Amino acid sequence: MSKLQANIEELYDEYYRDVYHFALYYTNNKQEAEDITQETFIKVMKNIHKLKDLEKQKTWILSIARNTAVDIHRKYKLRQLIPSMIGSNLVASENNTEKQLLLKEEWEILQEALLAIKPHYRSLIILKGLKEFTIKETAEILDCTELKVRVDYHRAIAQLKKRLAKEGGGVICKMTNG
Structure with a gap:
């Protein structure tokens, strides 16, 4: 080899x-x-x-x-989303059906909100918010300045919060607090 x-x-x-x-x-x-x-x-x-x-x-x-x-x-733009696919990936306890349903519902709401915002904002939220990359790493991945990441990340979070409030009501997402 x-x-x-x-x-x-x-x-x-x-x-x-x-x-x-x-x-x-x-x-x-x-x-x-x-x-x-x-x-x-x-x-x-x-x-x-x-x-x-x-x-x-x-x-x-x-x-x-x-x-x-x-x-x-x-x-794949024209293809419909199938949010039910994630199923067991988010399930903490297989014995707790109510918790499973709640996690799945929250995940689907988050995914719908993410898919409804601009792709650049979606990338920022995934990289910085969900995957917890640093501002510097995120800037390198997206090939932009750290300042742009900071500014656009706050705009992305604002858009995501707005979407979540509209679509999900009470869904609280850890990453939107940063």
Whole structure:
């Protein structure tokens, strides 16, 4: 096995989950998330030689994932959402049916609100709010300034809160408090 191939496998093992979660939050569709993840790592393999700074590999990979998500999501734009797909992923206790239903309902409301805001704002909320990347990491992934991230993140949160109030009433989301 070549050194490059071993490096790509390490990158995949280390960042697969981050890329998949970003894609799932972005699209609210398991199939699209899997497609985005697969396409992202194909692009990583093809462009690994362009990665100059190994300390920035995470942000480099996630910026590829973001661009891939935007491209692929455009292709699926006309497809209807199926929010029921997340089911067991958010369930803390299988024995608590009421809690399952509440978590699923809150997740669906959050996903609808996320999908209703601009893609740039959606990316900011996913990266900074849900995945808890720093402002600097988020700026690198989105290829913009840290100031733009700060300003747009607050605007995105305001839009998300407005959507959640309209769609979800009492849904409280941890990330909207920051």
